[in-house]
Amino acid sequence: MGNAKECNSRNIPLPVQREVRQRCGFGCVICGMPLYEYEHMEEWSQVQRHVADEITLLCDQHHREKTGGLLPKEVAREANNNPYNLKEGVSKPYNLYFSGREACVEIGGNSFTCEDQGYGTAMAPISVDGTPLVGLILADGHFLLNLIIFDEFNAPVLHIKNNQLFYSVAPWDIQLVGTTLTVREAHRKILIEIDFHPPGKVVINRGRFLRNGVEILVRPRNILITNNATFLSECHAHNCYGGLIIGHHQQPIGGFMRLDSIPRYLGDRKEVLRFEKECMDKDPVIHQTRN
Ligand SMILES: [Zn+2]
Numbered sequence: 001m002g003n004a005k006e007c008n009s010r011n012i013p014l015p016v017q018r019e020v021r022q023r024c025g026f027g028c029v030i031c032g033m034p035l036y037e038y039e040h041m042e043e044w045s046q047v048q049r050h051v052a053d054e055i056t057l058l059c060d061q062h063h064r065e066k067t068g069g070l071l072p073k074e075v076a077r078e079a080n081n082n083p084y085n086l087k088e089g090v091s092k093p094y095n096l097y098f099s100g101r102e103a104c105v106e107i108g109g110n111s112f113t114c115e116d117q118g119y120g121t122a123m124a125p126i127s128v129d130g131t132p133l134v135g136l137i138l139a140d141g142h143f144l145l146n147l148i149i150f151d152e153f154n155a156p157v158l159h160i161k162n163n164q165l166f167y168s169v170a171p172w173d174i175q176l177v178g179t180t181l182t183v184r185e186a187h188r189k190i191l192i193e194i195d196f197h198p199p200g201k202v203v204i205n206r207g208r209f210l211r212n213g214v215e216i217l218v219r220p221r222n223i224l225i226t227n228n229a230t231f232l233s234e235c236h237a238h239n240c241y242g243g244l245i246i247g248h249h250q251q252p253i254g255g256f257m258r259l260d261s262i263p264r265y266l267g268d269r270k271e272v273l274r275f276e277k278e279c280m281d282k283d284p285v286i287h288q289t290r291n
Helices: 002-010 014-024 060-068 072-082 085-089 270-282
Strands: 037-042 056-058 102-107 110-115 121-128 132-141 142-150 158-161 164-167 173-177 179-188 189-197 201-211 212-221 222-223 230-232 236-238 242-247 257-260
Touching: 002 142, 014 056, 014 173, 037 060, 037 121, 037 257, 056 072, 085 189, 102 121, 102 142, 110 121, 110 132, 110 230, 121 201, 121 212, 132 201, 158 179, 212 242, 222 242, 230 257
Parallel strands: 102 201, 110 236, 121 242, 242 257
Antiparallel strands: 037 056, 102 110, 121 132, 132 142, 142 158, 158 164, 173 179, 179 189, 189 201, 201 212, 212 222, 222 230
């Protein structure tokens, strides 16, 4: 029966899985861990149905403890009624295994790479108004990844601080599956999708970086700063401190692209996207910028 249960557990319909994630705060209900399994609270052999209210999230350890009987059902049930991440408002941190003397961040087909040159090498592939949205530090064989994702309301929803990943429970959906972390604002609306390739590489091919009315749209093969229709494709920055540097920085950062003043807005970007499409249709090459 164990096998049958496992097989069926994997086939929980996706909307049901999402409902469970939302209700459980995108983490193990007991410890908040962002890596978890879907666990039927009732014996599968008895219920044989996938109802969101009857399914909870448990990390490997707590799942094993529950299956083995060390974790009483009542404790799991209590945690399910009051999940760890919803109590805390933020997920339990998860440590990413980045290391080494070289780092590569690919964003929309553009690459930002650096090698450890001693004294704590740093790089800010994307920085807006003094906040590095993506930052790398290389020191003593450690590659430390830093990242902040803001939502449409300018609130930070996802952090990676020196390889420690944690998120708020505010977004509509967050999922870490395999090496891919996806934050969704709504059905079919991805805020950011990040692919981790430890020990030395990170790839971001879909989503948007938002900060103070700046929107940097990332697609598999390009970046579009929608505020001023700046289009970046196949650019490569190597061993330079600043990548895409937008807005006011108290300590000026040299970058391979610096935009000090940029029109700000929050919201509609249809016009820019239409403009871009018209340009692309006319001549796809002309709007490529190269470093
Ligand atoms: Zn747990």
